Amino acid sequence: MICVPIIADNLEDALKDIAEASEVADIVELRIDYIKDLNLKRLLKGCIKPVIVTNRPVREGGKFTGSEEDRISLLKLAVELQVDYIDVEHDSIQKVNNTGKTKRIVSYHNFDKTPDDLTGIFQRLKQSGADIIKIVPYANGITDNVKIYQLLQQVDMPTISFCMGEYGIISRILYKKFGSYLTFASLQSGKESAPGQVSIHELLNTYHVRRQDKHTSIYGLIGNPVSHSISPAIHNTLFKEMGFHNIYVPFKVDTIGNFIREFRGLDIKGYSVTIPHKESVMGHLDGIDQIAKKIGAVNTIVNRDGRLIGFNTDCEAAVRVLEDINNVSGMAAKAGSLQGKKVTLFGAGGVARAIAFGLKEREAQITIFNRNYERAQSLACEVDCFYRKFSDLPALEADIVVNATSVGMFPSVHETPIDKNYLKPNMIVFDTVYNPPETRLLRDAKSLGCRTVGGLSMFVHQAAAQYKLWTGQMPSLELIEKIAYKKLYHGE
Ligand code: NAP
Secondary structure, three states, X not given: OEEEEEOOOOHHHHHHHHHHHHOOOOEEEEEOOOXXXXXXXXXXXXXXXXXXXXXXXXXXXXXXXXXXXXXXHHHHHHHHOOOOEEEEEOOOHHHOOOOOOOEEEEEEEEOOOOOOOHHHHHHHHHOOOOOEEEEEEEOOOOOHHHHHHHHHHHOOOOEEEOOEOHHHHHHHHXXXXXXXXXXEOEOOXXXXXXXXXXXXXHHHHOOOHHHOOOOOEEEEEEEOOOOOOOHHHHHHHHHHHOXXXXXXXXXXXXXXXXXXXXXXXXXXXXXXXOOXXXXXXXXXXXXXXXXXXXXXXXXXXXXXXXXXXXXXXXXXXXXHHHHHHHHHHOOXXXXXXXXXXXXXXXXXXXXXXXXXXXXXXXXXEEEEEOOOHHHHHXXXXXXXXXXXXXXXHHHOOOOEEEEOOOOOOOXXXXXXXXXXXXXXXXXXXXXXXXXXXXXXXXXXXXXXOOEEEOHHHHHHHHHHHHHHHHHOOXXXXXXXXXXXXXXHHHOO
């Protein structure tokens, strides 16, 4: 069940929010401690969904500043009015007995940390005789969620549990898989009653939580930061459209070794990996595909019967993009072949490495240009290709120009790694930057008549390749592109 807390500070707004929440939520929580002109009877008249009445004191993170006696008498009034649930703090539960039809939720909050002994806390709360137990601590790291998962595997009565804070978001999303009685979601972003609360719109439309149950398989993105990633929107839509009972969530990870070790117990079926863990994750896997090993970076992990195997789909994606545009241009001596093509590659970072190794496999003639010359030299040695200084640019002779630097990326959209004068109309120009969709480099190249391709194509291909590694099925590239376009450029 999804519960939306109503946190308006006046009766009129609360009634409006209740009406709106009732259209999407399973339960509404009336946070009567927020409301200055409280009239509980009127509020309840506006409720068509089951209701939790909560009157949280300041000591437990709430807004009620009156006496403890007044606070408890409002909860007793809620019981008299036969609300579905009241939420009572663990230190006041004995003050509200005999609740008749109303179920008591006994709640424990910890705004500093997630204690190790959640089971001990659960046992103490259970002795209170409440109907439902609620344990909500604060996560200081992603592995705190594992404590919630382990607790919920053991409990023998209805229990609400998840972590607050950004690191705790996954426990809010995965509430059915974890076994929590319900989760809380804000009516809109900006209307959160606790840190880390996800909006109900996101729970329903990005994570499709109505489809989730105990048997849902978990996939996710390892990175830091991850909050703006468009991958959850892409993979969750693909899972839904293609009938897979899977969910994809963002894991904000600080220490990769701890994360991989602790989450093995949850049997996560696959991961995407992004900055800053693409290299460091390799030491914690059970196997690494040949090409990922060469590149020295993993962006995809597949769980094969408990063994975590690393892959790199950036490489294949970039090559596919170039092969496709090469074919369209009609320049290839042989369809689909990059063999013998002169490629100028700007950059020697992670993406450039993937592209360099991929192109080498296709027997292209690569020349690497990088701001840091030693880095260019070192990558060229590994790949066995040419490298040049930026100052050698006037001699640029290339069939294909690739930008694998971050130059031109938002917000520095006016920048370009190569002056327009160096480009020639017969060149193919590929910019891996995908924000903005058309970089200055691509605009310059287009104006000269070059064939151009932007970073979104590579992004789409790498996401599709990941999905195929996990599920064995190739998704629609058009669908991925449509979702990515909407998310990236229209913020939908
Ligand atoms: P990275 O490992 O940090 O490498 C960054 C590269 O950009 C290095 O070669 C760096 O040169 C160069 N660079 C940065 N600022 C520069 C400047 N002002 N002038 C000249 N060179 C500069 O990053 P990455 O993971 O390879 O990502 C590179 C870019 O690829 C990203 O910014 C992103 O736009 C794009 N990308 C695209 C996709 C996709 O699917 N399309 C996926 C991931 C990334 P030095 O070695 O001299 O520092």
